[in-house]
Amino acid sequence: MSTLTRRAFSRQTLGSLVTFSLLETLIGGDVLADEVKPVTAKWLAELDALGRDVRGQKLKQVDWQKKVEELMARVDMQDLLKFIDFDKLAATAKPRERGELSLRAKFPQVEGLPTDLVFGHQIFALGKNRSVVPHGHDNMATAFLILQGTFDGKHYDRLADEKDHMIIAPTIDRQFTVGECTTVSDHKDNVHWFKSTGDAGFIFNIHVLNVDAKSGKRTGRVYIDPNGEKLAGNKIRARRIKEDEAVKLYG
Numbered sequence: 001m002s003t004l005t006r007r008a009f010s011r012q013t014l015g016s017l018v019t020f021s022l023l024e025t026l027i028g029g030d031v032l033a034d035e036v037k038p039v040t041a042k043w044l045a046e047l048d049a050l051g052r053d054v055r056g057q058k059l060k061q062v063d064w065q066k067k068v069e070e071l072m073a074r075v076d077m078q079d080l081l082k083f084i085d086f087d088k089l090a091a092t093a094k095p096r097e098r099g100e101l102s103l104r105a106k107f108p109q110v111e112g113l114p115t116d117l118v119f120g121h122q123i124f125a126l127g128k129n130r131s132v133v134p135h136g137h138d139n140m141a142t143a144f145l146i147l148q149g150t151f152d153g154k155h156y157d158r159l160a161d162e163k164d165h166m167i168i169a170p171t172i173d174r175q176f177t178v179g180e181c182t183t184v185s186d187h188k189d190n191v192h193w194f195k196s197t198g199d200a201g202f203i204f205n206i207h208v209l210n211v212d213a214k215s216g217k218r219t220g221r222v223y224i225d226p227n228g229e230k231l232a233g234n235k236i237r238a239r240r241i242k243e244d245e246a247v248k249l250y251g
């Protein structure tokens, strides 16, 4: 390593399959010093690799969901919270009167963690009884991981699109607490809605935008009102609404 600068190390190993094993080897010594948060850096790098695979169509979206959920279940929560400087972030966050406040977590620069992550990330802060309002997604794969608090979490499959409505069916409806996770794709559990039931709720969110370049759909949220006409087979005809109405109704 003495003849290899850090910059060269990054350039030569980023995105390559040897990154993680090399990183582990280096962490074993004292090359990367004590600024490194090895557990979470590796975890995020794995998340990034899965994101690249799903975007490159090497991984089906539903398989990405399974793998991300497995990875999320292995998170070292204490290390992740340190990594994103959560205490400072939570202390300065002032939740909005309705809906979620989106905070940008700054990741420390750590060797081996790609700086150009394929996924976007944010932390949602929510006061008691406030919600990440019900919405579906176009051309997006996304995941929620609860960092603090308790939530009523709901997901729905998006079965069909009509001009002004979306036909949905409930898939997940339960309480969530710290360390628990759910995922969204165009093919499974596309609609979600999380209501904070404790005093202060924080959710870590990652999102892979334009997950399918061939879909032709603009990546983004599609707000709906899940309190719609009940149809046979546990289905619901949910009205498509604008964000401000969703926040007014459910935020």
Ligand SMILES: [Fe+2]
Binding pocket: 135, 137, 142, 184, 192, 221
């Ligand atoms: Fe979402």
